[in-house]
Amino acid sequence: MAKRGYHHGNLREALIKGCLTLIEKRGPTGFTLSEAAREAGVTPAAVYRHFEGREDLIAAAALQGYDIFGDLMAFAYADGKPSDLKAFEATGRAYLAFANKYPGHYVAMFESGISIQRTPELNAAAKRALGVLETAAVALSQHIPEEKRPPPQMFSAHIWALSHGVVELFSRGSPGTKSPFPPEDLLESGIGIYLRGLGLVAPDS
Amino acid sequence: MAKRGYHHGNLREALIKGCLTLIEKRGPTGFTLSEAAREAGVTPAAVYRHFEGREDLIAAAALQGYDIFGDLMAFAYADGKPSDLKAFEATGRAYLAFANKYPGHYVAMFESGISIQRTPELNAAAKRALGVLETAAVALSQHIPEEKRPPPQMFSAHIWALSHGVVELFSRGSPGTKSPFPPEDLLESGIGIYLRGLGLVAPDS
DNA sequence: TGTACATCAGTGAACGCGCGTTCACTGATGTAC
DNA sequence: TGTACATCAGTGAACGCGCGTTCACTGATGTAC
Secondary structure, eight states: OOOOOOOOOHHHHHHHHHHHHHHHHOTTTTOOOOHHHHHTTTGGGGGGGGGGGHHHHHHHHHHHHHHHHHHHHHHHHHOOSSOOOHHHHHHHHHHHHHHHHHHHHHHHHHHHHHOSSSSSSHHHHHHHHHHHHHHHHHHHTTSOOOGGGHHHHHHHHHHHHHHHHHIIISSOSSSSOOOOSSSSHHHHHHHHHHHHTTTOOOTTO | OOOOOOSSSSHHHHHHHHHHHHHHHHHHTTOOOOHHHHHHTOOOGGGTTTTHHHHHHHHHHHHHHHHHHHHHHHHHGGOSSHHHHHHHHHHHHHHHHHHHOOOHHHHHHHTTTOOSSSSSHHHHHHHHHHHHEEEEEHHHHTOGGGGGGHHHHHHHHHHHHHHHHIIIISSSSSSOOOOSSOOHHHHHHHHHHHHHTOOOOTOOO
């Protein structure tokens, strides 16, 4: 990644990477374009060869995040194999794994305040990624007797909220209160209890 | 709240209020001391008569938040009346109600990055407020057969995470994705399903 | 293979700005007598 | 009730700083012939 001479080589990628590192450390509003440039070994002005400005750089980071996230979720879901239930649980784990492995992306996507509507490209990437979660929920909810089946969007909203809550409260350097449980266990057990409440897993397990 | 003359009267309160408004609008790192002073109709330097600096002002806002939050939670819990279950559900609703009614406080408390350990006073207020949630969880979990009872801290962590997730994703001006359900319903139904999963409410309700 | 030249990706100086914090100050308030 | 004075809560000017953005520029690269 070391700059070789006058030309950087892949400044665009280096800037996004710097942006992600900083955004992870300082939060989205604490991120500065100048510092990202510095981290890449480049003048702040050079950023404008690749991005329209500060916001545009963050949006690029978020887009990259949604792409990775979408891939991960799709892979975890695996078209509902081996079963709707297993596939669903796998997406939950993938959500947390993504948040852990790509914290900068996660923040750029969900805490930076950049709108998903910013560009059609960003919108499409986000819709695709979050769509996997909903698809998984829809498929799984078919197994609930129709009359006691909650709307699938509600179902997936519950799971998303629980996952996001675990990430924000227990998976990051949080406001002092650490849970005594690893976030993975917390999410897994939480989803398990929830699914039992829907009659989707055996009550004695 | 209009300033009357050379002396403001209750600058301290006005500054906290301004801090909360700004923190709600721009997020914790977007908040500036100068703007809070401006909003109160006062020179930035005047702030230093009442607070040690920027951080201290945010901490004061968070402290106020934990106090209100603690009161609300304690009131909702009502010492477990009329039943452990009802009282527990009431604290869940109170959590969301607090986040809705005091969004600035909520952000100062949970997103500003100020440590709960900052002062003993802040620590005590936070412990008290979050303690109510755990107390409610402990009491309720007594109703679960001992061998299938999850640790109460896990129980309360699940509920806290779900509540926080609903707040962050669906209760604020969020990253584009709005749920078609009111956050209150989302949380209520989510908690309901979860409790059913624990065998704490009837499976047919 | 060598040369001329267009294109591209960076520089570096400059801009105006708002920030947090400090300082000596001053106007208003309240208390002692 | 009136006056002297200490205390308090504000002012306003100044500081050094880093920010995002612009601009004319220049060094490196790659292509045409």
